[in-house]
Amino acid sequence: MKGGRRQVLDRLPRAGHKDALQRHQLLRVRRRSVAWVPPALLLVCIAAADYNTTGEFRIISWIVLVPGIAAAICGVWGTAVFAVLALVTYVLADAAWSHQYQTGLPDFILVAVGGVLATLACAVRVRGERRMLHMRDIAETTRRTVLRPLPPGWGGLDHAAVYLAADSMARVGGDFYDIQPGPHGTRVLLGDVQGKGLGAVEAAAALLGTFREAGYHEAELATVADRLEVRILRHRGHTAALGRDDGDRFATAALLAFPEDDGGAVDVVLFGHDPPLVVGLHGVRQLPPGDGLPLGLVELAGAGLPPVHRVPLAPGEILLLTTDGVTEARDGDGAFYPLAEDVARAVAADPRTAEPRRLVAFVRDRTLRHCGGRLADDTTVFAVRRRVEGEAGNGRLQS
Known part of the structure; x- marks a missing residue:
């Protein structure tokens, strides 16, 4: 690669x-x-x-x-x-x-x-x-449909992403991400559908389609979250009616919103997903883990949908989101990849790493090095922040 x-x-x-x-x-x-x-x-x-x-x-x-x-x-x-x-x-x-x-x-x-x-x-x-x-x-057409190209500065955000399929010949899997600007602010979604194959791609496409509509029209992030939960349940019901054996799929996801009325904060809803890392020139911190269950399993929790948490962000700080292809990457001794520690050392050694495109490239390369190039699962690295004027270099890296 x-x-x-x-x-x-x-x-x-x-x-x-x-x-x-x-x-x-x-x-x-x-x-x-x-x-x-x-x-x-x-x-x-x-x-x-x-x-x-x-x-x-x-x-x-x-x-x-x-x-x-x-x-x-x-x-x-x-x-x-x-x-x-x-x-x-x-x-x-x-x-x-x-x-x-x-x-x-x-x-x-x-x-x-x-x-x-x-x-x-x-x-x-x-x-x-x-x-x-x-x-x-x-x-490649399927990949372009599910993971649509994101223009530079889309929704007022600097962003960069890399997607690595565990099956290098498949080129597409169950990981998904998108940015949706709208009248109520810019929303971001990253997630991972349970399982592999075309069934996982179908579920990811269904969730992204709902996110693109609800993320634009709905004023409350909680409503967008509810629409995603309803969509995965409807998709499961459809596949079950077809007699397929993948009618119990679920998806972990991180749903973010950059509100227009507060330029120094981000709203976060976690559906069983690892919390994002906040990366800046002053170091790396992890957001509090959410207590929500994955999409499709929310009904198992008596409290219902996970809450929306508003988190303060300093100017220029990046939200780094990854799927479990990164967090569960193992080396020859079975040790997991220490994402937060590795990123913190890199930023301390070179502050230029705290820029979306450089950060995504760094995590991609370090993950592949840690696991010796043998990915056990689809891997997505996505970095996003409010746009810093005068900087460029957004987009998807080639895998």
Whole structure:
């Protein structure tokens, strides 16, 4: 994984025929494919070796390896060309020897059949690559739909986020986050749906859709929280009616609001989620843990929805929210990643770390280093603060 680069979210790649070939050529120098070099060198070496060996030890039949190598790294037409070249080279090289040393028709058939099979195998490989690219495009579209791109300064907030799927091929999972500005202030939601797979993505999409509407229209944060709880229950009822076995999903979540009438505070509602860290130039502190249950399980608590807590914030302080892919990351000895302590040391050593984009990149890199790159769960790191004029660098980092 390479960090520090913005993800290009405004382009939707298409897995066309030429695209599949260009994106999956394995060998490139200065953006030019050199995939033809290994089979070409092998062809020349086998022909030269056969010319310099004795008649009792002919190796020209090894030329059947040339289209086989080409099938692994070249396109279909490139493989077909090498199959023909191998056959022609075999005929010329074999004819150069006297009759008693010629390998003759059997090896000719071997090289010809090998070339045909290599070309067919290459066609199957390229077709599989094209299908894989198409599936990746679908996953990327789903990811863009669930985790929509957030413009810089959206809702008057500096923000940065990184999302890492535990399944690197899936590219999308049950973690979700969003910022929704509205007439009653800017609201922020980050959460983690229990479980994995498309069922978790569906639940996350349902909650985000409700948040985007309720977060804009509802004046009270408690009402937004109630709407989220109702939505997860409705979603569970729908999946249960379909006969699916994932009708008991729940989601941990942190719901925040930056009120317009108080520029030095944030309202927080925690649904079984780890409390955010407040990161600033003067250190790191953790907000009090909430006593609420996850979304979908609130009815199990006699007190109902968790309360809304207003927390004071100093100018420039960042709220750092993470999912359990960070807090439950373990090293080789089974020790959890010490997020708060690590961030505090980083800010003390370099105050520039207390900036959303740098902070998110730092937590991402340190989490991956702590667990050796083996993520046990989907991982989201999200940093947000009231916008500081004159600073830039918001957005999603590439995973």
